[in-house]
Amino acid sequence: MSTTAGNTRDQIIDKAFQLMLQRGLNGFSYRDISEPLGVKNAAVHYHFPNKMDLIKALIDENHHTLRRSTSEFMAYGGPARPQLEGLFAFTMNQCQCGRPICMVGALSIDYDELNDDIKSANDHFMKDSVDWLTKVMEVGREQQEFSFDGEPMSKAVSILAMIQGARQLARVHGLDYLEKIFEQIRTDLGIKD
Amino acid sequence: MSTTAGNTRDQIIDKAFQLMLQRGLNGFSYRDISEPLGVKNAAVHYHFPNKMDLIKALIDENHHTLRRSTSEFMAYGGPARPQLEGLFAFTMNQCQCGRPICMVGALSIDYDELNDDIKSANDHFMKDSVDWLTKVMEVGREQQEFSFDGEPMSKAVSILAMIQGARQLARVHGLDYLEKIFEQIRTDLGIKD
DNA sequence: AATTATACTTACCTGCAAGTAAGTAGGAAA
DNA sequence: TTTCCTACTTACTTGCAGGTAAGTATAATT
Secondary structure, three states: OOOOOOHHHHHHHHHHHHHHHHHOHHHOOHHHHHHHHOOOHHHHHHHOOOHHHHHHHHHHHHHHHHHHHHHHHHHHOOOOHHHHHHHHHHHHHHHHOOOOOOHHHHHHHOHHHOOHHHHHHHHHHHHHHHHHHHHHHHHHHHOOOOOOOOOHHHHHHHHHHHHHHHHHHHHHHOOHHHHHHHHHHHHHOOOOO | OOOOOOHHHHHHHHHHHHHHHHHOHHHOOHHHHHHHHOOOHHHHHHHOOOHHHHHHHHHHHHHHHHHHHHHHHHHHOOOOHHHHHHHHHHHHHHHHOOOOOOHHHHHHHOHHHOOHHHHHHHHHHHHHHHHHHHHHHHHHHHOOOOOOOOOHHHHHHHHHHHHHHHHHHHHHHOHHHHHHHHHHHHHHOOOOO
16 A cells, blocks of 8 residues: 555654653653554554554654754764754744654653653663763863853753753743743853844 | 531632642542542532632642741741742752642643632732742842842842742653752852851 | 465453443531 | 441443454566
């Protein structure tokens, strides 16, 4: 039936991604995925026998996106400011596209239900995120793009935390909050424009 | 049977609070509440006909706790630093007591399911939190306890966001992350000790 | 032409979640 | 002492969630 192999699988991942970042792990079902795609419940189980398999695929997909968008900077360095602004823009865009929460946030709520495989994958994703933003902070301070006290890694972790929290606040209070927090991060980094 | 009126009701709220802050709105059921209390499922429905009634009670309880612990400062002012440290200590304590996520965070995941009554109650709670921390920032800067650029309210919102995000990160990476982020907040506020 | 693999569908099962209707035990009020 | 209220229990209903087993259409392989 399907001409392009893997088409349904991709659509399942797309849909699941969207639902996951909108409602969290326990906020959607296999039916929520299959129905809009016009396939049956069991079709989803064919590709992802259980929900943890599906979640694992989402994390991997997410991780892949991160790697793709940070690999160049991680390899060659470069100006730090656009990296930070890229993160802001990405976050804002996700929120505008009906994905108000991030993967780590979605998983952290139901953390106790996760199996070790997922926990570990999530952990690696987080580590890579922190590593990237730490390097952005290091380079940014070296090049005098940013100014801050404390260790780059602490600063990076605190910014990631802020953005994660900002998404939650933004969901309740609107996207203005997001922009307000981005602006405060810039201010805290001594950026004026 | 019950000697003290309202005893079961209080126990239900206690248990629900704990479950809510550990697993989120969709992560627990009426049975999860009733069983450990040694009552039946329907006993919970007697006190809280549906889940939204229960959630509303939890938000009110939470709001009451906030008001109790901030009313003095809101009325009379005072040194700001202990207020901030109190927030840090409270957050750390909650996480150590198996309540890794906060009410706002728990609700934000399942935000679309909430009725207007709950959304509004949550909104008021948030506003009061921001108002309090904004005043802490204002007073702290006036008294030269803190030093920061930008508006007190932006700073307050960004700190609340950071703490909310920090809880999520801490759940994945351990409580060390929480302390690291608190330390970065202090550093960003020019606090040295 | 028969065989195998892929990508599903049909038709189930189990279990739990939310919720309800009707009954009951014990105390307070009339 | 009967009546009523509170605070439950018993015994259900509905519905969906996750999951499975067996069948089927299509295309590629041998």
